[in-house]
Amino acid sequence: MKIQFKFLILMLLPLIFWSQNSERNLNSENWSFKKISDSNWLPAKVPGTVHTDLYNNKIIPNPFFGNNEKELQWIENETWEYQTSFKISKEELKNQNTILQYEGLDTYAEVFLNNEKILDANNMFRTWKVDVKNNLKVGKNNLKIVFKSAVEIGKAKAQKLPYTLTEKERIFSRKAQYHFGWDWGPRFVTSGIYRPIKLLFWNNAKIENVKYEQEELNEVIAKLNFNVTIDCQLAGNYDLKINGVQKAFELKKGINSIDFPYEIKNPKLWWTNGLGKANLYPLEISLSKSKVQLSLKKLNIGLRTIELVQEKDSIGKSFYFKLNGKPVFMKGANYISPDSFLPNASTSTYKDIVQNAVDANMNMLRVWGGGVYAEDTFYDECDKNGILVWQDFMFACAMYPGDEEFLDNVKNEVIDNVTRLQNHPSIALWCGNNENDEGWKNWGWQKQFNYSKQDSIQIWNDYEKLFHQLIPQTLDSLLSKKENRYWPSSPSIGWGKKESLTQGDSHYWGVWWGKESFEIYKQKVGRFMSEYGFQGMPNLETLEKVIRKEDLNFTSEAFKNHQKHPTGFETINEYMARDFPIPKSLEKYNYVSQILQAYGMKTAIEAHRLAKPYCMGSLYWQLNDCWPVTSWSTLDYYENWKASHYQVKESFAPTLLMVTESTNGFSIISSNDNLEVQKGTLNAKLIDFSGKELWTSSKECELNSEINTNCMDILFTELPKFAKEKTVLQLEFICKNKKTVAYHYFVKPKELQLEKPTIEMKIVGETLIELKTNTLVKNLYLQSNDSFFKENYFDLLPGIPKIIKTDKPSENIKMVSLFDMLNE
Known part of the structure; x- marks a missing residue:
């Protein structure tokens, strides 16, 4: 019996093996690379890029450091080869099917297996699968990938058109558009294997x-x-x-x-x-x-229903999302790819980005169309943390070709990425592109490129073929009607048009690009604000990692290179002069630039929330950076919080207290984003900077969850005379033992008559500090080694102790406030 049983097992083993499906990751094989004209092969890392491999082999300096970017542009024009070898066993070769799967080839790649060409890839965003059952052999197998220059190929394709398309070579390649440079990012046109390569065996x-x-x-x-x-x-x-x-x-x-x-x-x-x-x-x-x-x-x-509601009304047309039948005000930001060299972003990078959004009370992130479709980890974390995703397809700020080859390539790109992402409950919207429609209609491209009438018709027809036919029709074939929410272009109408504020989504850039004051945010409110923003510097510690100390000044080329907007600091200076002092030292300028950015964000977000339910979304530009730079981000490249991110956390809180002023007085308005009514007590106090109470009032309030609540109207005639430059209005709403606090000032920050504070600091727990002051402290910034403060850049009132939590025990805490800037 035992002998017969063993014989039966031996007979069944081949059948059992043939039934098992498995995979091998080829990332860990010994990879090497070289420029095609070179003879020496160098070690390479997969996933990786040419730039990072050159840096790891000490062929080039740190691309992010100083002004190195300009010296490294030669890399984009070269052809690069990658190779490895791997062994295949007899058992592996017995599998019925063997697929070589490439999840990220950047971008034009010829693939050779055992000297036979098996693939000609031309899209960074696609997943390429090749049946290699008959190409493999037992023992050693050689794999080589030749990456051609996306720049050279793009230029060659551009030459074939009878007219010039916007952005020249970049629009011809299905590649991350920001790699060609942006007004917040460097130009590093990468190539390489940026996502895993796998062998799949199945039977x-x-x-x-x-x-x-x-x-x-x-x-x-x-x-x-x-x-x-x-x-x-x-x-x-x-x-x-x-x-x-x-x-x-x-x-x-x-x-x-x-x-x-x-x-x-x-x-x-x-x-x-x-x-x-x-x-x-x-x-x-x-x-x-x-x-x-x-x-x-x-x-x-995740079990949920999502609706994009667009209904005509007396003003225009609504634009808002319903989640599980409930209208939800969307609070969030625009997310960009987190690194110029994508493999540098680890799994923890994506987790941290989403967590930082959660910690700032966000509920939506827009994956911007000039980067890449994010890694699975990003969407997994959005699923886990309740962050909805507005997903752009990867087209931005340009007009694109409409030939059959290009359209077929895009169709397969859409299929690959929608298939990968469609089951994520976080996906709220598919959007065709970023600002292409607005650019064509408002940015003067026809005049700039001297298009004939026939050229213009052809270019616009190609646009419609891509964004109004091919993409939505492909989505129709992939998604159910309930999950097929498509928006052709963001924004639907440019910010200079009246209709942009009465229907669709809006990118409002009158502030920054139009040099309009922050106060204009209160007037220019659309139905859904999907872009707006203002620049602020990262902490100097961030810039010191990529700029020598002697170059940390506004005249050095290295410093200028880490501000990609051509008039960036000029614009910051103009706005700073309106509301703040302009400090002489870079350290203090850095601080004020962050407070300025936060000031602008507060004004915008409060305006959007004040307009609820007319306005039902506020997604600012931008959440993060792809390298260390002065930009519109609220998180710097190393995920440090700028002052603006702390402000966003406060401005996106579920319950927000806001003040609107008129010539007669002011009103205290609350926006409540909770699903249920909030019942509580509102306390209002008029306090001078020494802590003396000049006036108080209290009122029981019920904060509606669907529309904003006017909690209290106060006439100036009801108040004692007070000096606006020396007084603050303190607001508290107490509900179920939870306290929401806000402060309102009556003059611009530079007009405040602050006094030198005496601040007492006491350690009251391993990660807790207590702060007290004898006079009002405006925008107190705490800094200590690598400690993260749960609150920062906050106001501290006399007589009211404040407990601050840190992520680790802190020592040698430095403190800076607006008083130091006003009294240089």
Whole structure:
């Protein structure tokens, strides 16, 4: 019996092996690279880029340092080769199917396996799969990838057109557009293997794709239908299982589309940050035959409904999102790719970016169209943390070709990325492009490039083919009607047009580009503000990592290189002079530039929230940076919080107190983004800077969750006479033992008559400090080694101790306030 049993096992082993699907990651093989005209191969890292590999081999200096960027532009014009070898065993070669899968080739890549060309890639955003079963051999196999210059190819394609398209060579390559340089980023036109390369072995059948649709969702039950695409090589009976629910199916040879109904009882809804828990259901979808698992897909699904509501009204047309039937004011920012060299961004980078958004009370991030479709980790973290995603397709600030080859390439790009991302509950909207429509209609391209009438018709027809036909039609083929929310271009109308504030989404750049005052934010409020912003410097510690101390001045080329806007500091200076002093020292200028940026953000966000429900979204430009730079970001390249990010956290709080002034007095308005009414007490105090109370008032309030609440109207005639430059209005709303605090000043910051404070600091816990002052301290900035302060750049009132939490024990804390700037 034992001998017969062993013989049976030996007979079954080949069958069992043939049933197992597996994969190998080729990243860890020994990779090398060289310029095609060179003879010496150098070690390379995969994932990586040519620039980072050159730097790691000490061929070039740090690309981010000083003015090195200008010296490294030669790299983009060269052809580069990568190679490796890997071994294949007899057992691996016995698999029925072997696929070589490239998840990120940047961008024009010829791939050779054992000296035979197997792929000609031309899109950084696509996933390339090649059947290499017949190309592999037992033992050593050689893989070589030749990357041609995207710049040279783009220029050659541009020459073939009878007219010049905007942005010249960059628009011809399906590549991250910001790599060609932006007004916040350097020009590093990379090439290389920026995402993993895998060998996939499979037998009999495998799951190609899974998508699901919510057919019914209520408090009692969620009825779902999973559509599973299966590639089958051996026809027959198979079992498909979803979390223990198993069904038998007969599969034919080839591609099979299987519908699998699935129910979840007493479902918990997925909510955004601030409204509830982002409930997720982990699911495993497995395919098996004869009780042997062949293929497995894992999903974390969130049960929710999302609607983009656009309804005509007396003013124009609404633009807002409903989540689970509830109108939600969207609070967030525009996210850009977090590094000029994408493989430098680790998994923790994406986690930290999302966490920083969560900590700042955001509920939406817009993935901007000039970068890349983000890594899976980014969307996973948005799912887990209740951050909705406005997902642009990767087109920005230009007009693009409309030839058949380009359109077919884009169609496959859309299929690859929508297929990858469609099951994330965080995906709220698919958007065709960033500012292409506005650019064509408002930026004077026709005149700049001297287009004929025929040229203009052709270029616009190509635009419509891409963004009004190909992309939406492809989405129609991939998504259910419930999940197919498409917006052709952001913004829908340019900021100079009246209609841009009465319908659609709006990019308002009258502030900054138009040099309009911050106060104009209060007048120029649209239905959904998807872009606006103002620049602020990062901390000097950030710049010191890439600029020599002797070059930290406004005249050095290295310093100028880390401000990409041509009139950036000129614009900052102009705005600074309006509201703040302009300090002489760089250190103090750095501080005031951050306070200035925060001041602008506060004005804008409060204006948007004051206009609720007319305005139902505020996404500022921009959340993060791709290198150390002075820009519109609120997080610098190293994820340090600028003053503006602390302000955003306060301005995006679920309950916000705001003051509107008129000639007769002022009104205290509250915006409540909680789903339920907030009942509590509002306390208002007029206090001079020494802490003396000049006037107080208290009122019971109910803060509505759908419209803003006017909590209190106060006439100046009701108040004692007070010096506006020496007085602050303190507001407190107390609800269920939670306190919301706000301060209102009556003059510009530079007009405040601040006195030199005496600040007492006491350590009251391992990560807690207590601060007291004898006079008002405006915008107190705390700094200590690498410690992170949960609050910073805050106001400190006399007689009111303030407890500040840090992420680690802090020593040698330095303090700077606005008084120091006003009294240089």
